[in-house]
Amino acid sequence: MNLYHYASPPNFYKLAGTLVPWAAWSAAILGVCGLYIGFFVAPTDFQQGEAYRIIFIHVPSAWMGMLIYLVMAFWGAIGLAFNARLPFMLMRALAPTGAVLTAVALWTGAVWGKPMWGTWWVWDARLTSTLILLFLYMGTLALWSAIEDTKRSDRAGALLTLIGVVNVPIIMFSVVWWNTLHQGSSIGVTHAPKMAATMMQAVLLMTASAWLYAIAVVLARVRRIIVERERKTEWVQKLLTAEA
Amino acid sequence: MGRFFLSVLRRDLTIAARRRGDWLTALFFFVMVSSLFPLGVGPDPELLKLIGPGVLWVAATLASLLSLSRLFEDDHRDGSLEQMVLSPAPVVLLVLGKTLAHWMIYGIPLLLITPVLGMQFNLSADAIGVLVFSLLLGTPILSLLGATGAALTLGLRGGGVLLTLLVLPLYTPALIFGAGAVAGVMAGTGAEAQLSLLGAFFLVSFIVAPWIAAASLGVSLE
Numbered sequence: 001m002n003l004y005h006y007a008s009p010p011n012f013y014k015l016a017g018t019l020v021p022w023a024a025w026s027a028a029i030l031g032v033c034g035l036y037i038g039f040f041v042a043p044t045d046f047q048q049g050e051a052y053r054i055i056f057i058h059v060p061s062a063w064m065g066m067l068i069y070l071v072m073a074f075w076g077a078i079g080l081a082f083n084a085r086l087p088f089m090l091m092r093a094l095a096p097t098g099a100v101l102t103a104v105a106l107w108t109g110a111v112w113g114k115p116m117w118g119t120w121w122v123w124d125a126r127l128t129s130t131l132i133l134l135f136l137y138m139g140t141l142a143l144w145s146a147i148e149d150t151k152r153s154d155r156a157g158a159l160l161t162l163i164g165v166v167n168v169p170i171i172m173f174s175v176v177w178w179n180t181l182h183q184g185s186s187i188g189v190t191h192a193p194k195m196a197a198t199m200m201q202a203v204l205l206m207t208a209s210a211w212l213y214a215i216a217v218v219l220a221r222v223r224r225i226i227v228e229r230e231r232k233t234e235w236v237q238k239l240l241t242a243e244a
Numbered sequence: 245m246g247r248f249f250l251s252v253l254r255r256d257l258t259i260a261a262r263r264r265g266d267w268l269t270a271l272f273f274f275v276m277v278s279s280l281f282p283l284g285v286g287p288d289p290e291l292l293k294l295i296g297p298g299v300l301w302v303a304a305t306l307a308s309l310l311s312l313s314r315l316f317e318d319d320h321r322d323g324s325l326e327q328m329v330l331s332p333a334p335v336v337l338l339v340l341g342k343t344l345a346h347w348m349i350y351g352i353p354l355l356l357i358t359p360v361l362g363m364q365f366n367l368s369a370d371a372i373g374v375l376v377f378s379l380l381l382g383t384p385i386l387s388l389l390g391a392t393g394a395a396l397t398l399g400l401r402g403g404g405v406l407l408t409l410l411v412l413p414l415y416t417p418a419l420i421f422g423a424g425a426v427a428g429v430m431a432g433t434g435a436e437a438q439l440s441l442l443g444a445f446f447l448v449s450f451i452v453a454p455w456i457a458a459a460s461l462g463v464s465l466e
Contacts, residue, residue: 080459135413142409146400155463156396160410163392163456167414170445174417 007086009234012029012151015068016219027212034205042198051115054108056202060210062105065133066168068098068214072140073165076158087227088154091161092144097214099137106130125176132171136164150229248333252341259318260349267349274307274354278361289366296365297375297417297426304354304379305386305415311350312390312411313397313404315342316461326465342350343384343391343454345385351383363370367426374429374439378422381442385418388453390403417445 006012038056045052072094079087109127110120121127140157148155230236260267281291281299319325328338355376362372393411397403425438 132413132416139410139413142406143396146397146402146406152463152466156460159392159456159460160396161464163389163414163453165341165415166448166452170417170448171413174420174441 007084007117009086009089009230012086013223013226014197016223020216020219020223023212023216027216030205030212033211034202034209037198037205038202042202046103051112054112055199056206058108058112059104059203060207061101061108061208062130064210064214065098065102065105067131068094068101069133069136069161069168070165072098073161076161080155080158080162085229086226089225090160090218090221091158093218093225095137095140095144095157096221099134099141101210101214102130102134104136106134112169113147125172129172140164192210245333245337248331249337249341252328252338253345256342256345257348258373260345266314267419270307270311270350271343271353271357273310274303275357275361277303277306278282279364282364292364293366293430295301296367297371297430298423299365300358300361300375301382301423302377304310304383305412306420307354307387307412308350308383308390309404309408310389311346311409315346315394316390316398316404317394321406325461329461329465335461336454339391339395339454339457339461343387343457347384347387351379351387352384368430370430371426373429374435375426378425378435378439378442381439381446382418382422385442385446385449386415388419388449388457389414392453392460395457395464398461398464418442 002113020037034056038053044050044054072091075087075091075094076242079091106127109130113122114120140160143160144153144157147156227236231240279302280296285295298315316325317379318327329335358376358379359372362375367375390407390411391415396410397407400406421442422436425435425442426437428435
């Protein structure tokens with residue numbers, strides 16, 4: 001299989017069309033399983049009671065929010081380096097999903113913080129860096145909406161994301177300088193998880209589900225972007241007349 | 245190449261010297277924003293001492309934005325920016341020259357007035373010294389990162405507000421380390437760690453930002 005085959009928008013359009021239902025259905029199935037284990041099977045936490053169960057939504061969305069920014073920067077860099085169209089379209093399709101998942105992480109964090117810490121919001125390191133991540137997403141989206149010329153807005157967005165991605169680790173590090181109230185990471189690659197096996201299963205299922213959800217939504221969105229941008233080409237004309 | 249850099253610098257400084265209103269506005273903005281805070285939170289000296297470094301740092305970031313939106317805009321409007329970009333000299337030197345000019349016009353007056361404002365906030369002499377030093381390291385970062393934002397938003401409708409949205413999140417590390425250094429001195433834990441980090445952040449910005457700004461100028465002028 002030649003990967004460059006899919007660098008052409010018509011071929012990628014078809015591939016994305018095939019993948020979207022698969023990703024969407026697996027996201028739904030894994031999500032239902034994950035939520036079932038998380039809400040009904042996993043034991044009650046001895047410290048946090050039932051309220052901890054929001055972790056099953058909070059942690060996957062926070063991870064995806066950060067990861068998607070990196071993926072955006074990756075596609076932006078590829079687009080700038082190879083002067084291709086498709087990577088920019090992928091980059092733009094990723095941003096709204098990343099922003100939404102970051103917002104979900106902040107919101108679920110607030111809902112979790114209220115019973116645990118007794119407050120909706122604290123200026124803790126991870127909350128603050130997530131908030132700044134949301135600001136970075138918003139800035140990128142605002143820049144795109146301000147530039148009408150597609151070529152310029154793609155490139156400007158890619159450059160902004162690149163400087164953002166250099167900055168993100170520095171921002172994360174700088175906000176850790178506050179004495180933090182957020183609990184330490186419960187899952188890590190260097191030590192065994194500090195949670196029950198069923199909880200871990202639910203978190204992993206929900207994470208897989210978040211990945212697949214993001215893939216499904218981004219591919220569906222990139223299909224719209226492809227059709228919009230290539231609307232003057234022959235293959236889109238054919239496609240549209242066939243669908244009408 | 246050095247001559248090109250110096251001529252860009254001299255040109256921007258000459259323009260600033262002839263249009264004194266421009267940079268005086270940013271300076272007065274800095275003074276006014278800082279002076280509004282005591283009116284807002286009350287005149288308690290202990291409280292002012294506590295919030296002083298942060299307030300002055302935030303005011304400095306906002307003041308930098310005020311003049312940054314016009315860093316490339318005026319030259320873009322009369323077409324001279326395009327000519328400078330087309331010249332054989334590297335665009336990075338143009339960006340560095342204009343950024344240095346921006347810092348000299350906005351940063352140096354701000355550094356000179358900061359001790360006075362520090363006294364308004366009841367800061368000790370030590371704290372004022374560290375505050376000025378942290379701004380000395382930090383304001384060039386603001387100019388460098390801001391130049392990137394200014395290049396990206398060049399010629400856009402509502403570019404000034406957009407620039408704020410793009411650049412303020414990138415400023416946060418400078419703000420944290422800068423204000424943290426002063427807080428460190430006041431708490432007795434010392435400022436070296438934060439100042440070192442601020443210096444490191446300056447070096448990273450100095451290496452990365454001009455290239456991205458130069459690329460952005462190319463994209464915006466296409």
